[in-house]
Amino acid sequence: MKTLEALLSHRITLYVLKISLGIIFVLASLGKIIDPQGFMNDVYSYVLLPTAIVPLFSATVPWIEFIAGMLLILDITPKSNAFIINALLMAFIVAILAAMARGIELSCGCFDLLFPDEEVGMKTIVRDIVMLVMGSIIMFFDHNEI
Numbered sequence: 001m002k003t004l005e006a007l008l009s010h011r012i013t014l015y016v017l018k019i020s021l022g023i024i025f026v027l028a029s030l031g032k033i034i035d036p037q038g039f040m041n042d043v044y045s046y047v048l049l050p051t052a053i054v055p056l057f058s059a060t061v062p063w064i065e066f067i068a069g070m071l072l073i074l075d076i077t078p079k080s081n082a083f084i085i086n087a088l089l090m091a092f093i094v095a096i097l098a099a100m101a102r103g104i105e106l107s108c109g110c111f112d113l114l115f116p117d118e119e120v121g122m123k124t125i126v127r128d129i130v131m132l133v134m135g136s137i138i139m140f141f142d143h144n145e146i
Contacts (some may be wrong), residue, residue, distance in 0.1 A: 009141040018072045018142075021134045025069030025085055028111050032062035045106045046095050064088065075144055089132045096120045096128070102114075107112035 007013060010125060032039040040058035043049065049057055065088065068081040092110075099120055108118040118124070 005141075008137050009143070014078075014138060014142050014144075015075075017134045018075060018078050021082070021085060021131060021138070022072030022074075024131065025065045027074070029062040029066035029069065031111060032058075033066065036062070042107055045104070046099050047102075047104065048095055048098060059137070061088070072138075078142045078144050079139050082135040086132055086135040086139065089128050089135065093125055093128050093132075096124055100105055115137040 036058060039062060040054060042055050043058050044051075064084065068084045069090075071081045072078055072085070098107075106120060108120045108124055110118060110124065
């Protein structure tokens with residue numbers, strides 16, 4: 001158990017996790033920032049938020065993803081940014097599960113710049129859980145307070 005803790009709290013492990021998760025979230029944000037209308041349409045298709053909230057949500061979430069990702073890459077307040085990313089990931093997982101439970105087939109809206117036609121499914125949930133684990137390791141094992 002000590003060996004696992006030593007591995008997870010090692011500066012190189014944490015560095016790789018912060019850079020990786022940061023890059024993933026910056027890339028995820030770019031398609032949404034470049035095409036805000038497309039992302040707003042994706043959010044509408046989940047049918048989870050009140051219609052009046054969707055434009056505000058669609059305009060702010062990509063920038064939160066971008067800023068939190070960049071701050072992780074730059075190693076600035078990594079625990080706080082990992083917390084923000086984990087909160088987003090949990091919300092995404094709930095939204096995807098809700099859509100799947102209702103039988104709604106839709107575009108993920110996750111990485112529109114790289115994979116514009118990606119549909120939600122178990123692969124998406126597994127990917128989000130892996131990122132959630134990465135963010136949790138940063139939250140619990142990183143020692144950088146700056």
